[in-house]
Amino acid sequence: xxTGTESDAIRFVWIIASLLAILSLYLLFTSVIVRVASxxxxxxxxxxxxxxxxxxxxxxxxxxxxTTKLEKKIKSEFDIDLxxxxxxxMMSQLDGQEYPKLxxxxxxxVVKTHFWDRLRSRIVNKQTEAxxxxxxxxxxxxxxxxxxxxxxxxxxxxxxxxxxxxxxxSNDPALRYEAVLNMARKKRISRLAMLEMLYKFHNxxxxxxxxxxxxxxxxxxxxxxxxxxxxxxxxSIADIGYSQLVMVLxxxxxxGYRADEDDVVDGLIYAMGRFQFGPAGDWMMKTTVTxxxxxxxxxxxxxxxxxxxxxxLPSLLILAHDSExxxxxxxxxxxxxxxxxxxxxxxxxxxxxxxxxTLIRSIRxxxxxx
Amino acid sequence: xxxxxxxxxLIEDNPGISRLVEFKLSHEKMKxxxxxxxxxxxxxxxxxxxxxxxxxxxLPGIGGFEVLQAIREDPQTKNLKxxxxxxxxxxxxxxxxxxxxxxxxxxxPFKLGELMMRINRALEK
Numbered sequence: 001x002x003t004g005t006e007s008d009a010i011r012f013v014w015i016i017a018s019l020l021a022i023l024s025l026y027l028l029f030t031s032v033i034v035r036v037a038s039x040x041x042x043x044x045x046x047x048x049x050x051x052x053x054x055x056x057x058x059x060x061x062x063x064x065x066x067t068t069k070l071e072k073k074i075k076s077e078f079d080i081d082l083x084x085x086x087x088x089x090m091m092s093q094l095d096g097q098e099y100p101k102l103x104x105x106x107x108x109x110v111v112k113t114h115f116w117d118r119l120r121s122r123i124v125n126k127q128t129e130a131x132x133x134x135x136x137x138x139x140x141x142x143x144x145x146x147x148x149x150x151x152x153x154x155x156x157x158x159x160x161x162x163x164x165x166x167x168x169x170s171n172d173p174a175l176r177y178e179a180v181l182n183m184a185r186k187k188r189i190s191r192l193a194m195l196e197m198l199y200k201f202h203n204x205x206x207x208x209x210x211x212x213x214x215x216x217x218x219x220x221x222x223x224x225x226x227x228x229x230x231x232x233x234x235x236s237i238a239d240i241g242y243s244q245l246v247m248v249l250x251x252x253x254x255x256g257y258r259a260d261e262d263d264v265v266d267g268l269i270y271a272m273g274r275f276q277f278g279p280a281g282d283w284m285m286k287t288t289v290t291x292x293x294x295x296x297x298x299x300x301x302x303x304x305x306x307x308x309x310x311x312x313l314p315s316l317l318i319l320a321h322d323s324e325x326x327x328x329x330x331x332x333x334x335x336x337x338x339x340x341x342x343x344x345x346x347x348x349x350x351x352x353x354x355x356x357x358t359l360i361r362s363i364r365x366x367x368x369x370x
Numbered sequence: 371x372x373x374x375x376x377x378x379x380l381i382e383d384n385p386g387i388s389r390l391v392e393f394k395l396s397h398e399k400m401k402x403x404x405x406x407x408x409x410x411x412x413x414x415x416x417x418x419x420x421x422x423x424x425x426x427x428x429l430p431g432i433g434g435f436e437v438l439q440a441i442r443e444d445p446q447t448k449n450l451k452x453x454x455x456x457x458x459x460x461x462x463x464x465x466x467x468x469x470x471x472x473x474x475x476x477x478x479p480f481k482l483g484e485l486m487m488r489i490n491r492a493l494e495k
Contacts, residue, residue, distance in 0.1 A: 053386065057393050061482075090386040096481030098390075 045082065052083050056090070060101040071110050080114050088136055106137050119147050124156050131162035135169050145175070152182045160186070161193060168200040173208050176201045177215040184219060184229045194229055198236035213242045220248065231263030238274035246275045254283055262293045269296065273303030281307050285315045294324040301327060305334030310341045320349055320356065328356070332363045376400045376493065379420040381411030381437060382455065383429055391424065394486060408432035412440055415447050422492055427456035427463065438470050451492055455480070 051073060058064035074083055084106065091102050106112075119130035131151060134140050140148070151163035160183065167179035180201045183189055202212060216237055220230065237245050249271050251257075258264040269288060272280035281304065288300040301319045304312040312334075319331035335342040346364075350357040378395055382388040383406045392402045403418060405411035408429045415423060423441070427434035434454060441447045453474040454467045467475055473495060474488045 049385075053389050056386075057390050060390075061393060061397075086386060089384065090390070091479075093384055093387050093478050093480070094390075094482065095479040096483060098482055099479075 048079060048082055049086065052086050056086065056102070056105060059105060060098045067105070067108055070105075071108055074108070074110050077114070080111055084111065084133060084136075091136060103137055106133070107139050116144065119144060124154075124159055127151060128156075128159045128162045131159065131166045134166035135162070138169065138171070140166070140170065145170075149178065152179055157186070157188065161189075164197060165200070168197065171203065171206060173201075173203070173211045173215060176203075177219070180215075181219060181222070181225075184222075184225045184233065186229075187226050189229065191228070191232055194232040195236060198233060199240070202240050209242070210244070213244045216242060217245055217248055220245075220252070227258055227261030228263040230258065230261070231267035234264070234267030234271050238271035243275060246271070246277050249275075250277060250280055253280060262296060265291070265293075265296050266299050269299040269303050273299075273306040276306060278307060278309065281309065281312055285312065289315045289318055294322070294327055297322060297324070297327045298330045301330035301334050305330070305337050308338060310338055313338065313342060313345055316342075317345060317349070328359065329363065332356075332360055333367070336360075336364055336367050376422075377418055377420040378402050378422045378424060378489070379405065379411065379414050379418060380424045381405045381408065381414075381429065381434070382424065382426040383407060384426070387455075390482065391485070394482060395489070398486070408434070408437040411437055415441055415450060416444065419447070420450065422489065423450055423452045424489070425452055425454050427454055435466065435470070438467070438472070442470055451495070453488060453492055 052070075055064070055067075055070045055073075059067065059070075074080055087102050087106055091099060094102070115130045115133040118126040119134070121127055121130075127147075131148060134144060134148060145167070148163045148166040151159050152167060154160045154163065164179035164183050167175050170176055180197050183197050184194065201215075216233065219225065219233055225233075234249060237249070249268055253265075253268040253272065265288070269280075269284065271277075272284070284300050284303060288296050291297050291300070297319060301316060304316055316331045316335050316338075319327055320335065322328050322331065332346065335346050346360050350360050376399075378400050380388055380391055380395075380402060382391070382404065385406070388404045388406065392404055395402045403414055403420070405414045408431055411423075411425070411429075414420075425434050425437060429437070432440075434456070438452060438454070441450060441452065452472050453476065454472045455476055455478060456463060456467075464475055474492050476485055476488060
């Protein structure tokens with residue numbers, strides 16, 4: 001309850017109103033300052049960008065060979081980050097003779113020293129940024145590589161992944177293998193990240209196919225790698241086309257290597273189909289057609305489709321009656337692909353069950369349209 | 371082929387690539403106009419009636435194929451020569467592009483020399 005005089009009340013209201021007015025003015029003033037400052041930074045950034053684009057384009061097109069002036073312009077951390085961002089972006093778009101020139105700009109002493117400092121920093125974010133920088137360049141020395149090899153074992157998934165990317169830019173397959181091995185041993189690496197590692201492991205510039213295949217063969221027998229990652233490794237082996245490993249993979253399938261891990265079995269069946277390795281088909285007819293996991297049965301039907309051999313029709317008939325719809329669909333696709341003999345079996349099937357009749361009709365239509 | 375009267379419209383949102391291509395074409399004495407999005411690109415195509423359009427598939431807002439379709443549907447621009455730049459090297463994209471009258475296709479990452487060769491070849495057609 002208010003007990004003062006009327007003039008006290010008026011004074012009180014005036015004080016509150018004045019404070020609010022001061023606060024509003026302060027907020028207005030700071031927002032203007034922040035806006036002006038951010039516009040200034042944007043303008044500076046744009047100016048720097050224009051400057052760097054000019055230098056970079058002149059350098060990669062051979063108009064300018066001297067980088068001394070450019071080095072003098074790169075003064076702060078802001079400059080270095082902007083410069084590297086521009087080059088990395090251009091590297092993602094360009095190939096050919098411009099690419100090594102862009103890489104050469106990335107190893108200007110001022111830039112390299114900066115990232116060497118970041119690599120040795122105790123802050124994980126800075127280490128990660130440095131690792132990503134090393135993924136873009138070729139001239140990585142032994143000291144820098146030693147850091148990357150340590151970081152690839154890090155518990156920080158981001159740091160380990162970035163360090164692996166740094167090692168994967170090397171031309172030495174042993175180093176690339178080290179990166180893949182360390183990442184493959186991680187239980188929580190995503191399937192996509194694992195795939196990316198394996199595709200980077202394969203050198204597309206220099207023929208190292210044989211050495212790579214030997215390393216991958218070693219990787220396959222590493223029991224500390226989780227089954228889901230081994231499954232991705234096997235699929236990548238098939239997709240990239242390391243055909244020298246087909247017998248190794250077939251032996252795994254036949255001997256029941258990690259047969260209790262569905263990802264491994266699924267990968268092996270996929271690889272057999274991809275390599276069109278016929279002998280595996282006989283084994284599959286006996287074993288995986290009745291596998292308890294629908295994914296394996298579906299992979300089997302798909303492999304039979306790729307083999308495109310009518311002797312697998314009896315197995316496909318079994319799969320066409322599978323309890324899982326996706327398996328039935330895959331089996332029917334395979335039978336349609338097998339020409340008149342497969343089609344004749346499908347006609348018989350159509351007469352037996354009305355459900356299958358609809359399915360077969362729609363798959364036939366789809367394949368005819370395709 | 372190098373002539374100041376040749377006008378090339380580059381519809382590309384990557385500033386590094388557009389500046390680089392602009393630089394190279396200007397050195398070949400061609401007049402280059404850059405649009406960093408599909409809508410501006412379409413307007414520039416009608417306004418300039420360039421001898422050649424370099425069109426990126428992946429553009430902010432309306433994509434490269436939509437721009438191409440609009441160019442083909444407009445009686446004024448329907449015969450313009452178009453080279454498509456794409457980061458996807460997918461067969462269906464190639465088919466779609468060629469069925470819409472694209473005369474050359476170049477996949478990113480690309481070699482600058484190859485792009486120049488294709489531009490010259492397209493201009494000679």
